[in-house]
Amino acid sequence: MAKCCINPSILSADFANLEAELHRISNADAVHVDVMDNHFVPNLSLGLPVVSRLQEISPVPLDAHLMIEHADRWAPAYADAGVASVTFHAEASIAPIKLARELRARGAKAGLALRPGSGVEPFLDMLSEIDMLLIMTVEPGFGGQEFLDLTLPKIRRARAAIDASGLDVALQVDGGITEDTIWRAADAGANVFVAGSAVYGAEDPAGAIERLRASGRR
Ligand SMILES: O=C(CO)[C@@H](O)[C@H](O)COP(=O)(O)O
Numbered sequence: 001m002a003k004c005c006i007n008p009s010i011l012s013a014d015f016a017n018l019e020a021e022l023h024r025i026s027n028a029d030a031v032h033v034d035v036m037d038n039h040f041v042p043n044l045s046l047g048l049p050v051v052s053r054l055q056e057i058s059p060v061p062l063d064a065h066l067m068i069e070h071a072d073r074w075a076p077a078y079a080d081a082g083v084a085s086v087t088f089h090a091e092a093s094i095a096p097i098k099l100a101r102e103l104r105a106r107g108a109k110a111g112l113a114l115r116p117g118s119g120v121e122p123f124l125d126m127l128s129e130i131d132m133l134l135i136m137t138v139e140p141g142f143g144g145q146e147f148l149d150l151t152l153p154k155i156r157r158a159r160a161a162i163d164a165s166g167l168d169v170a171l172q173v174d175g176g177i178t179e180d181t182i183w184r185a186a187d188a189g190a191n192v193f194v195a196g197s198a199v200y201g202a203e204d205p206a207g208a209i210e211r212l213r214a215s216g217r218r
Contacts, residue, residue, distance in 0.1 A: 003191040004216040005029035006209045007063045009174070010054075011045060012143045012196030019057050024205045030063040030084065032174070032194045037068040040092050041141035048074075052081045061085070065113065065174065065194075067140045068092060072099050079108035087111025087134050087172075090123055100129040111172070115140060116151050124161045127169050132192065133158055137185065138175025143196040147176030152188045159189020179215040186216040 011034040013021040022031060033051055038044040055062055061084035066075055071088035072095055078086045079102075086108045093099050100110035109131035112123060116136050127133070135155050138145040155173065162169045173185045174194035182193055195212055202208035 003170070004186065004213050005170070005192040006199075006212050006216075007032040007172075007192060007194050008199040008205065008209065009034055009143060009194050009196035010200075012200040014200070018054070021200070021205075022054070022058050022060075025199060025209060026059040027206050027209055028060050028199075029192070030061045031058055032196075033062050033064045033083075035064055035066045035068055035078075036141065039069045040089065041067045043067075043141045048077055048081060051078060051083065055082050063087070063111075063194075065111075065134065066092075067113075075099060076102050076106055079103045079106035083108055085109040085111055085132060087113050087132060089113045089115070089140075091115060091118060096123070097126050097129050100126065104129075104131075113140075113174075114154075116148050120154050120158045120161070124158075127162060127165050127167050130169060132170040132172050133162070134172040134174060135190070136175055137173045137177070137181075140175070145176055147178070147181040147185075149184075152184065155185060155188035155190055162189075177212070179211055182212050182216045183218050 007030045008025045009032040036043045036045040063085045064083045071092040075088045103110040111132035113134035170192045172192035173190040177195040178198045
Protein backbone atom coordinates (compact mmCIF):
# COMPACT_ATOMS: atom_id res chain seq x y z
CA MET A 1 0.00 0.00 0.00
CA ALA A 2 1.46 3.37 -1.00
CA LYS A 3 -0.27 5.27 1.79
CA CYS A 4 -1.29 4.33 5.31
CA CYS A 5 -2.40 7.59 6.90
CA ILE A 6 -3.52 7.59 10.51
CA ASN A 7 -5.84 10.41 11.59
CA PRO A 8 -6.62 10.22 15.32
CA SER A 9 -10.18 11.19 16.22
CA ILE A 10 -10.21 13.86 18.89
CA LEU A 11 -13.64 12.68 20.01
CA SER A 12 -11.71 10.26 22.23
CA ALA A 13 -9.23 12.86 23.48
CA ASP A 14 -9.20 14.56 26.87
CA PHE A 15 -10.99 17.81 26.04
CA ALA A 16 -9.71 19.48 29.23
CA ASN A 17 -6.16 19.24 27.87
CA LEU A 18 -6.81 19.40 24.17
CA GLU A 19 -3.72 21.38 23.22
CA ALA A 20 -1.45 18.92 25.04
CA GLU A 21 -3.38 16.00 23.57
CA LEU A 22 -2.90 17.34 20.05
CA HIS A 23 0.85 17.56 20.57
CA ARG A 24 0.97 13.95 21.73
CA ILE A 25 -0.14 12.88 18.25
CA SER A 26 2.08 15.13 16.15
CA ASN A 27 3.32 12.07 14.20
CA ALA A 28 -0.22 11.62 12.81
CA ASP A 29 -1.02 12.56 9.22
CA ALA A 30 -3.96 14.72 10.31
CA VAL A 31 -6.29 15.07 13.25
CA HIS A 32 -9.85 13.97 12.63
CA VAL A 33 -12.34 16.41 14.13
CA ASP A 34 -15.82 15.00 14.67
CA VAL A 35 -18.46 17.72 14.33
CA MET A 36 -21.83 16.43 15.58
CA ASP A 37 -25.08 18.37 15.79
CA ASN A 38 -27.34 16.03 17.80
CA HIS A 39 -29.65 15.81 14.77
CA PHE A 40 -27.81 13.93 12.05
CA VAL A 41 -26.36 11.79 14.86
CA PRO A 42 -27.59 11.41 18.45
CA ASN A 43 -24.56 13.15 19.94
CA LEU A 44 -23.24 16.69 20.23
CA SER A 45 -19.57 17.59 20.02
CA LEU A 46 -18.15 20.89 18.82
CA GLY A 47 -18.74 23.47 16.13
CA LEU A 48 -17.02 26.02 13.96
CA PRO A 49 -15.59 28.36 16.66
CA VAL A 50 -13.84 25.46 18.40
CA VAL A 51 -12.67 23.98 15.09
CA SER A 52 -11.21 27.37 14.14
CA ARG A 53 -9.29 27.46 17.42
CA LEU A 54 -8.08 23.88 16.91
CA GLN A 55 -6.90 24.96 13.49
CA GLU A 56 -4.63 27.52 15.18
CA ILE A 57 -3.09 25.14 17.71
CA SER A 58 -2.91 21.82 15.87
CA PRO A 59 0.57 20.67 14.80
CA VAL A 60 -0.98 18.63 11.99
CA PRO A 61 -3.71 19.52 9.45
CA LEU A 62 -7.35 19.12 10.40
CA ASP A 63 -9.60 16.54 8.78
CA ALA A 64 -13.11 17.70 9.73
CA HIS A 65 -15.88 15.11 9.58
CA LEU A 66 -19.22 16.89 9.59
CA MET A 67 -21.92 14.66 11.05
CA ILE A 68 -24.49 17.41 10.68
CA GLU A 69 -27.73 18.08 8.84
CA HIS A 70 -27.92 20.74 6.13
CA ALA A 71 -24.32 20.16 5.04
CA ASP A 72 -24.80 22.36 1.96
CA ARG A 73 -25.44 25.31 4.22
CA TRP A 74 -22.78 24.78 6.91
CA ALA A 75 -19.82 22.96 5.35
CA PRO A 76 -18.32 25.86 3.31
CA ALA A 77 -17.56 27.84 6.49
CA TYR A 78 -15.19 25.08 7.61
CA ALA A 79 -13.25 25.47 4.36
CA ASP A 80 -13.21 29.24 4.92
CA ALA A 81 -11.75 28.62 8.39
CA GLY A 82 -8.76 26.98 6.71
CA VAL A 83 -9.57 23.36 7.49
CA ALA A 84 -7.44 21.25 5.14
CA SER A 85 -10.04 18.58 4.46
CA VAL A 86 -13.80 18.92 4.93
CA THR A 87 -15.92 15.78 4.75
CA PHE A 88 -19.71 15.94 4.64
CA HIS A 89 -22.27 13.15 4.59
CA ALA A 90 -23.96 12.24 1.33
CA GLU A 91 -27.13 11.60 3.35
CA ALA A 92 -27.09 15.21 4.62
CA SER A 93 -26.54 17.01 1.32
CA ILE A 94 -29.09 17.97 -1.31
CA ALA A 95 -26.45 18.79 -3.93
CA PRO A 96 -23.24 16.86 -3.14
CA ILE A 97 -21.43 17.69 -6.39
CA LYS A 98 -22.12 21.40 -6.01
CA LEU A 99 -20.98 21.29 -2.38
CA ALA A 100 -17.77 19.41 -3.21
CA ARG A 101 -16.97 22.01 -5.88
CA GLU A 102 -17.63 24.80 -3.41
CA LEU A 103 -15.29 23.29 -0.82
CA ARG A 104 -12.51 22.92 -3.37
CA ALA A 105 -13.07 26.45 -4.65
CA ARG A 106 -12.56 27.67 -1.08
CA GLY A 107 -9.22 25.85 -0.83
CA ALA A 108 -10.17 22.69 1.09
CA LYS A 109 -10.03 19.08 0.05
CA ALA A 110 -13.55 17.72 -0.35
CA GLY A 111 -14.61 14.49 1.33
CA LEU A 112 -17.81 12.53 0.93
CA ALA A 113 -18.92 10.26 3.80
CA LEU A 114 -21.32 7.32 3.76
CA ARG A 115 -23.08 5.66 6.67
CA PRO A 116 -22.59 1.87 6.91
CA GLY A 117 -26.01 1.26 5.35
CA SER A 118 -25.60 3.66 2.41
CA GLY A 119 -24.57 2.21 -0.93
CA VAL A 120 -21.47 3.53 -2.64
CA GLU A 121 -22.65 2.97 -6.23
CA PRO A 122 -24.87 6.10 -6.53
CA PHE A 123 -21.82 8.25 -5.76
CA LEU A 124 -19.16 6.66 -7.95
CA ASP A 125 -19.89 9.06 -10.79
CA MET A 126 -18.70 11.95 -8.62
CA LEU A 127 -15.24 10.56 -7.82
CA SER A 128 -13.62 13.29 -9.91
CA GLU A 129 -15.30 15.89 -7.68
CA ILE A 130 -13.85 14.65 -4.39
CA ASP A 131 -10.47 14.08 -2.76
CA MET A 132 -11.61 11.52 -0.22
CA LEU A 133 -14.36 8.96 0.17
CA LEU A 134 -15.11 8.06 3.81
CA ILE A 135 -16.79 4.75 4.44
CA MET A 136 -18.04 4.65 8.02
CA THR A 137 -17.19 1.34 9.65
CA VAL A 138 -19.49 2.02 12.62
CA GLU A 139 -22.81 3.84 12.83
CA PRO A 140 -21.66 7.49 13.25
CA GLY A 141 -22.16 9.20 16.59
CA PHE A 142 -19.91 7.60 19.16
CA GLY A 143 -16.36 6.41 19.64
CA GLY A 144 -15.52 3.03 21.13
CA GLN A 145 -17.79 0.90 18.92
CA GLU A 146 -16.96 -2.42 17.24
CA PHE A 147 -15.75 -2.40 13.63
CA LEU A 148 -18.55 -3.55 11.30
CA ASP A 149 -17.27 -6.36 9.06
CA LEU A 150 -20.30 -5.93 6.82
CA THR A 151 -18.67 -2.76 5.43
CA LEU A 152 -15.69 -4.67 3.95
CA PRO A 153 -17.37 -5.55 0.62
CA LYS A 154 -18.32 -1.90 0.17
CA ILE A 155 -14.72 -0.82 0.82
CA ARG A 156 -13.58 -3.35 -1.81
CA ARG A 157 -16.07 -2.03 -4.38
CA ALA A 158 -15.02 1.55 -3.69
CA ARG A 159 -11.32 0.63 -4.07
CA ALA A 160 -12.00 -1.11 -7.39
CA ALA A 161 -13.89 1.94 -8.68
CA ILE A 162 -11.18 4.38 -7.54
CA ASP A 163 -8.45 2.28 -9.16
CA ALA A 164 -10.48 1.96 -12.38
CA SER A 165 -10.97 5.74 -12.45
CA GLY A 166 -7.24 6.46 -12.22
CA LEU A 167 -8.09 9.36 -9.89
CA ASP A 168 -6.19 10.26 -6.73
CA VAL A 169 -9.05 9.78 -4.27
CA ALA A 170 -8.21 8.69 -0.73
CA LEU A 171 -10.34 5.94 0.79
CA GLN A 172 -10.89 6.59 4.48
CA VAL A 173 -12.45 4.31 7.08
CA ASP A 174 -13.64 5.45 10.49
CA GLY A 175 -14.88 3.52 13.49
CA GLY A 176 -13.54 0.56 15.45
CA ILE A 177 -10.07 0.83 13.89
CA THR A 178 -7.56 -1.06 16.03
CA GLU A 179 -4.39 -3.06 15.39
CA ASP A 180 -6.69 -6.07 14.87
CA THR A 181 -9.05 -4.44 12.36
CA ILE A 182 -6.88 -1.95 10.46
CA TRP A 183 -5.15 -4.59 8.33
CA ARG A 184 -8.51 -5.99 7.21
CA ALA A 185 -9.70 -2.54 6.12
CA ALA A 186 -6.32 -1.98 4.44
CA ASP A 187 -6.57 -5.33 2.69
CA ALA A 188 -9.99 -4.29 1.37
CA GLY A 189 -8.44 -1.10 -0.05
CA ALA A 190 -8.65 1.66 2.56
CA ASN A 191 -5.59 3.91 2.85
CA VAL A 192 -6.62 6.55 5.40
CA PHE A 193 -7.63 5.37 8.87
CA VAL A 194 -9.38 7.20 11.68
CA ALA A 195 -8.62 5.81 15.11
CA GLY A 196 -9.96 7.28 18.34
CA SER A 197 -9.89 4.83 21.23
CA ALA A 198 -6.92 2.91 19.82
CA VAL A 199 -4.81 6.08 19.94
CA TYR A 200 -6.12 8.09 22.87
CA GLY A 201 -6.80 4.99 24.98
CA ALA A 202 -3.12 4.04 24.73
CA GLU A 203 -0.52 5.16 27.26
CA ASP A 204 1.67 6.28 24.37
CA PRO A 205 -0.55 7.74 21.62
CA ALA A 206 2.42 8.37 19.30
CA GLY A 207 3.51 4.75 19.69
CA ALA A 208 -0.07 3.57 19.07
CA ILE A 209 -0.05 5.50 15.78
CA GLU A 210 3.16 3.75 14.69
CA ARG A 211 1.77 0.33 15.67
CA LEU A 212 -1.40 1.01 13.67
CA ARG A 213 0.72 2.02 10.66
CA ALA A 214 2.74 -1.16 10.93
CA SER A 215 -0.39 -3.30 11.17
CA GLY A 216 -2.02 -1.46 8.26
CA ARG A 217 0.99 -2.17 6.06
CA ARG A 218 1.41 -5.84 6.90
O1 LIG B 1 -16.93 9.66 14.05
C1 LIG B 1 -16.77 8.71 14.73
C2 LIG B 1 -17.91 8.07 15.36
O2 LIG B 1 -19.03 8.75 14.93
C3 LIG B 1 -15.41 8.18 14.88
O3 LIG B 1 -14.46 9.16 14.45
C4 LIG B 1 -15.05 7.67 16.21
O4 LIG B 1 -14.88 8.74 17.10
C5 LIG B 1 -13.81 6.87 16.15
O5 LIG B 1 -13.56 6.35 17.40
P1 LIG B 1 -13.13 4.84 17.62
O6 LIG B 1 -14.18 3.98 17.00
O7 LIG B 1 -11.81 4.69 16.91
O8 LIG B 1 -13.04 4.71 19.09
